[in-house]
Amino acid sequence: MESTAFSDENSESPDSSEWNISDFVFLLRNNSKFHLGPIVNISINSSTNTDFQSSLQGYLESIKDSTSTVVTFGCGIKDIRKIFCTVKKFGLELPEYQWILGDSQNVEELRTEDLPMGILAHGKMSEPALDHYVQDALELVARAVGTAAYISPELALLPSTTNCMAKEERRMTSGKYLSRFLANTSFDGLSGYIQSQEETLITSEGHYFIWNLQHDPIGNPMWTRLGRWKEDKVVMDYGIWPDKTQHHRAGDWRHSSRLHLRVVTLVEHPFVFTREVDDDGLCPAGQLCLDPLTNNSAALDSLFLGFHGHNDTIPIEFKKCCYGYCIDLLEKLAEDMGFDFDLYIVGDGKYGAYKNGRWTGLVGDLLRGAAHLAVTSFSINSARSQVIDFTSPFFSTSLGILVRTRDTAAPIGxxxxxxxxxxxxxxxxxxxxxxxxxxxxxxxxxxxxxxxxxxxxxxxxxxxxxxxxxxxxxxxxxxxxxxxxxxxxxxxxxxxxxxxxxxxxxxxxxxxxxxxxxxYEQLSGIHDPKLHHPSQGFRFGTVRESSAEDYVKKSFPEMHEYMRRYNAPATPDGIDRLK
The missing domain is CATH 1.10.287 (Helix Hairpins)
Structure with a gap:
């Protein structure tokens, strides 16, 4: 990794006085994993702002062709904005450089003005309160004593007695026994990651998070949390990490006079319907959409590239006509906000759930950058809200239970x-x-x-x-x-x-x-005894990886364990099973 360091030894940043930048630079130079390029020492003591900009421009010219990553140290947020204003005037735009704010930042002070897209920052959300440290200390003792009592109750719970006249015996006392478990106990507490160092020092490693400046679905800059620092390593949130394709795609939004977004949807009656296209591959009514049957971002890019080419090379079986309430809402939204869009149906036909370390369905396409926004009957839950942003609800619904209506004519048997x-x-x-x-x-x-x-x-x-x-x-x-x-x-x-x-x-x-x-099939609701204690042959289920399944899984795990074998891949499939 090749990088250039920007430092300011005279900055009034509160973090710059806590450590020596020269020692840190020495460690970087002796690290085989990094190649530290030129070090630019920026002094804010210039007599005028013009002198500062001219000196900074000279440094930028010297590193223009020698580095790909720029790290700033010891600079306040005001100084950083001055640097980026000069960078913008000089014409150094991403993705030529990857900017990193080396000093710890306060998320409440982070702004998006005059900052390039893709910049990385780190810091704490807020300082832990004293109550958090007290609760973590009590939890540490409770965990250690509980584990020790489970393995050896007589040593953990019964204090050892000492006879002054007896000969000294080399056996472990209760205090030493408990100290071993205190030293080996670690957990994620309210104040940070609690762990023991050198068997006598208990430390609380603060929650340091990593943020990245990205575009939201309508093109406005926003800070997105990528992960956090835990146990001497970076732990990513759901495997998200920005790549160059996302930066390029975001840059295209800014350079175009009219936004062009890619929208993903899911067939859900009556919000989204589909019908076949005509013989010419067009939609007399509704919106032309693609049904690629895949969630691969590269395959989607290839399909839409052929779709917008001079010669339309998309097979007609991939084309559908989408219509319904959500499609009308999307068209009205595009008209009012002034953007164009490409529409496609999610490949796996799922809303989105976190499985095997990755997100599926609509949520997965949004996180991978395959789509900029999703428009369909999309329920809001806590897990999805942690990784994607939702608009205000435009249609309020509630969970319902469909039951089968039996024929009045009984069979011969x-x-x-x-x-x-x-x-x-x-x-x-x-x-x-x-x-x-x-x-x-x-x-x-x-x-x-x-x-x-x-x-x-x-x-x-x-x-x-x-x-x-x-x-x-x-x-x-x-x-x-x-x-x-x-x-x-x-x-x-x-x-x-x-x-x-x-x-x-x-x-x-x-x-x-x-x-x-x-x-027999009259149900009073989700708490009906027929659902919690099903009789032999009574089958019920829901849509896989939907908000309804997530609700049942969290609230009624035993019911979910019984019903998951009968879950349907989509709502129409579940309705067909009732007929």
Whole structure:
């Protein structure tokens, strides 16, 4: 990394008195990862502003072709603006230089006027209060004691006793045991990152954040947080880091007389509809949009480059006509604010969720710079608000639950609904087993209706036993041959009692099924017991990676664990599953 350092030893910056710039420069020169170029020592003691600008211009001319990164040290915010005013007059614009404010800045004092796009700054949001240090100290002790008590309760909770007459034993005392856990405990507290140094010093590493000056969706400069300094390394917020393509794209906005933005949307009825284009690839009604089926920024750039070329090379299957409430709102917004736009549909069809270290859907396209703004039915939640900015809500909605409406005409097998299939199978298996034993008892009895019985003119066969069992089961008075032996008659009565219980159960469940046909899917809301304690076969879900899923996941984790297998990729798919 090659860089040039701007320093001002006479500045009145409060941070410049806390350290020596020469020592820091010496460390940079001896660091193999950095190549420190010319060092420009700017003195603000010039008699006039003209002398300052002329001297600064001379320094800038000397480093114009020898560096790509410029770092400022020991300069106040007023001095930095003077430098950038001179830089602007000299014509040194980004991305030729990457400017870095080396001194810690206060975010409340950061402004956007006279500063180049892409400049990096770092500093604290605010100084921690005394209450924060006290709470962190108590939490440190609680964490250490809790861990120590979990591993060895007798050492952590029971103080050791000492006998002056006893011989000295080399064993660990409670104090030394707890000190080990205090030295190995670290966490992210209210005042900063709490950790131990050299086993005796507890330090609080302040929350130092990194900001980058970027364009907002309408082209105005704004400070965007990139990450923070934690545990001697930079921790990025959701993997965001500006690149040169973003700076170029932002620069194009400023140099053009009319802004040209790229807008991403998501099909959500009734806010956004789509229809096919005509034979010429045009939209007689609605707004022409692309459906690239990808979230890759390079692929999107290539598609729109071909779309705006002299020869339109975009396949017609990628073209759609977008219309609806949000499209009308976008057209009116472009007319009032004076910008042009290209419209495309998000490739993965998702709103956006943070998964596997990256954002998906609409949020991911905005963070990667593939789109400048998103216009659709887009819900605001805390996770999304941390990485993107939302306008004021233009349409207020609430979460609702769609339920399936069943047909009034019952199918031909509806009479079997009151009992489970295993119950039906058990009844008919028991019926045939009972018929077999009735036949055996009748034929083995000397009083039975068999050819070898006592002059019986009728014969009790297996078909006669089936006739008896079916007549008792269905409660029909049919012409049957009742068995004559006492064992068979006793078994027949047992079968009749069993059928009575089955008939009672069937009748009770039949009434419940008939009533449940009208009330089973009536839900009172998100707290309905049917959702928190679903019965067998009751399925419900929501749209994947939507604000509704995020709400259920945070508020009702057990419900989310059950329903995620039934979640639909998009709203139309979920509605189709209900039909």
């Amino acid at each position: 509806a009479f079997m609904w009151p009992l489970h299939w295993s119950m039906w199978l058990g009844i008919f298996v028991s019926l045939h087993v009972t018929a077999i034993f009735l036949t055996l008892y009748e034929w083995k009895s000397p009083f039975g209706m068999t050819p070898k019985g006592r002059n019986r003119t009728k014969v009790f066969s297996f078909s006669s036993a089936l006739n008896v069992c079916y007549a008792i089961l269905f409660g029909r008075t049919a012409a049957i041959k009742p068995p004559k032996c006492w064992t068979g008659r006793f078994l027949m009565n047992l079968w009749a009692i069993f059928c009575l219980f089955c008939l009672s159960t069937y009748t009770a469940n039949l009434a419940a099924v008939m009533v449940g046909e009208k009330t």
